[in-house]
Each structure stands twice: as structure tokens, then as C-alpha cells.
Amino acid sequence: DAGVIQSPRHEVTEMGQEVTLRCKPISGHDYLFWYRQTMMRGLELLIYFNNNVPIDDSGMPEDRFSAKMPNASFSTLKIQPSEPRDSAVYFCASSPQGDIPYNEQFFGPGTRLTVL
Amino acid sequence: GQQVMQIPQYQHVQEGEDFTTYCNSSTTLSNIQWYKQRPGGHPVFLIQLVKSGEVKKQKRLTFQFGEAKKNSSLHITATQTTDVGTYFCAGLADYKLSFGAGTTVTVRA
16 A cells, blocks of 8 residues: 555745645545644644545634545645745645544655745 | 643653653543654554553553543653654544644654
8 A cells, every 4th residue: 555645745835826735545544634734833633524525624724725525535735825824744644434533544744835 | 622732842862761751631532642753754653542541552662541531641661763753642532633742752872
């Protein structure tokens, strides 16, 4: 199994530009999570999906952020317009179905975003 | 809202010594998970604790869940250089998962 796949691994963009981060979860996993990690705020859950449906997006910082999961094997996190304070490492994670969400999560390698 | 506090923030350990990192929640947790993140890497799942008072061991790592399910600890014995990294706890309450700030461990050879 290739694990969770994220692209791009690094992204450098200018303030005001649109940024799209991509994630392919592990096949057969029903939960998908998007996290953001910064030195100041640590690891923050942005949103998670169950069977492609967004369940909890309370962590999404503002309307500039949006996430979609059009099918079981693909998800995107979009920032439009991007701002320097969005600079962070964005992780995607997936986990198998269980009685409760947040069973063992498998994290992708992350996308390091720099907004100039 | 739920908060998970983790101490210490940094742990500098002499190789061969033991250390413990602690995780405390303001609310009762359904379960708690521990992850390890190596420098420049991504979090990797270590273990999940569900039952009150549960203790689990993985080689030199011992994980404990408090009786009140509000705290947890990770104890590492005979620290090795491979233990370097940041250890996160993540507590689940009311279907919301909160990560602690992590304990960053460095090892002196």
C-alpha cells in the first residue's frame, strides 16, 4: 500500500493567489482528515469527512478555506485568496471505518505551503 | 471547549535515561491516542487507549490512561537516539479530537 498521498509536497505562492492541495487516502478508508501544523498553533484539525461527506468543519479558519471530497479516493483543500499567515504544513490523514471516528489515523507526508 | 495540555514542552534526555511526558484534559475523554513525529516528518500513530486505567506497552514505551480518563502518560525507558522527535497525545471527547502541543525530545549521546 502506498499510504496517504499528498501533492504537491511543496508550494510557494504569492499573496492573493489560489492554492489547491490534493490528497489520496488509503484505499478502503472511510474517514479523511485535513490538518494544519504551525509552530505557533501546533496541529489543528480543519475538517474531516466520513464516506465523502463533510462531518465537522468547525476548524476551518475562514471562508477563504474550502474542502471537497468528490469521491472516496480524492480530496482537495483550497485556499482562495491565500495570505502569508496561511503558511504552514498541511497534512491529510485517513482512517478505517469504526464505531467512532478517529481510530488510528494514517498521515500523509504533508504539503509545505509558503505564501509570500 | 475541550483542551488537551501536554507537558513538558521540551525534554532533553541523556541516552540511557528514562523520561515521561504527560497529557491532561479539561474534560473526560472517550479515548486517547499517541503519535510520534520525527523532525521533518509526519505524525505516526503509536497507540490508542480506551479503558479507564489502561496500561499498554510497546517495547521500551509504556502508555497509561488515567482512572478518570482525563489524563495519560507516556514513559520511555533507556532512551535511545531513535527516540528523538515530538510526541503528541490526542484526546477524543464529544466526537472532537484535540491534539496536545507535543513534547519535543532531544537525546544527548
